[in-house]
Amino acid sequence: MTIVQTLRVDGADGLVGSEVPYIELGSSDLGPTVCLMAGVHGCEYSSMLGLRRFLAHVDESQLQGRILAVPIANLASFESRTPFVVPHDGLNLNRCFPGDPAGSFTERLAHQLFDTVIRPSDYLVDLHAGDQVEALEPFTLFDASDVEERSRAIAHAYGLPYSIRAERSASPVAGTSSAAAAEVTIPAITAEAGGRGLVDEISVELHLNGIRGVLASLGILPASLPAPLPPIELSRWVWLRSPSSGWWSPTVAAGDRVSADEIVGTVSSLLGREVVEIRAPESGVPLFVTTSPAVAADGLLLGLGIG
Numbered sequence: 001m002t003i004v005q006t007l008r009v010d011g012a013d014g015l016v017g018s019e020v021p022y023i024e025l026g027s028s029d030l031g032p033t034v035c036l037m038a039g040v041h042g043c044e045y046s047s048m049l050g051l052r053r054f055l056a057h058v059d060e061s062q063l064q065g066r067i068l069a070v071p072i073a074n075l076a077s078f079e080s081r082t083p084f085v086v087p088h089d090g091l092n093l094n095r096c097f098p099g100d101p102a103g104s105f106t107e108r109l110a111h112q113l114f115d116t117v118i119r120p121s122d123y124l125v126d127l128h129a130g131d132q133v134e135a136l137e138p139f140t141l142f143d144a145s146d147v148e149e150r151s152r153a154i155a156h157a158y159g160l161p162y163s164i165r166a167e168r169s170a171s172p173v174a175g176t177s178s179a180a181a182a183e184v185t186i187p188a189i190t191a192e193a194g195g196r197g198l199v200d201e202i203s204v205e206l207h208l209n210g211i212r213g214v215l216a217s218l219g220i221l222p223a224s225l226p227a228p229l230p231p232i233e234l235s236r237w238v239w240l241r242s243p244s245s246g247w248w249s250p251t252v253a254a255g256d257r258v259s260a261d262e263i264v265g266t267v268s269s270l271l272g273r274e275v276v277e278i279r280a281p282e283s284g285v286p287l288f289v290t291t292s293p294a295v296a297a298d299g300l301l302l303g304l305g306i307g
């Protein structure tokens, strides 16, 4: 049975709230419940479209389980085309899980999403892409946790070329949906493909096939594709930040292999006279690279996955 519902978060200080539509398909009497969530960041369009396309074509009569799907979780950022953060309070929704019912707008949105669609689920797949100014090599991410083997299994079933197992203490971020889910023993992944504010067909299909692969691996849908090759598993992240504000010129692309001490780009002053070389501290793979030249002091330049 298909049930369309709306999750409401009131605005504050005169700002409008959000009414986020989500959909429930199938039945938990027949198998596990999977939460499929996209649009936690409002400009990551290929991941949203992968989920929209899945929902448009899924044959509900085949479902041996239940799906809770939110195609655009962060409507406030989507409608205002705001990358990374929510315009109401400047917070990054994917640093606020499991949220706070008494907090600011983004913390309340995180709480509503967590309690309404994540906590009632047996698995979470949170679909992302590089944001408006990020080029990205497709990867999945899961957190070290008591349920990490089941998280790893769905990461592999998603079928992207790289997978990162993030150790809490070594992670550059906290409050992600997948970390908060794993904390309450819900196996979870973040799946990343696409970027730069584009809708690209290859990335949309990667997400669509990833959703189908995960659901097939859990016995919720019949397998429609051969099992994917296992990803290259990386053990951690190093995020490189800019030593000053200026003009960022990367010299590597997402997916390149770089060696320790290799130059990955430069940051030059606004008049172009001072140039600082940015070097990889260790060998690894840039999984995302900031594509906008504009960078603030301590601004994010690239994320290096370390093997």
Ligand SMILES: [Zn+2]
Pocket: 040, 041, 044, 128, 129, 130, 131
């Ligand atoms: Zn994202």
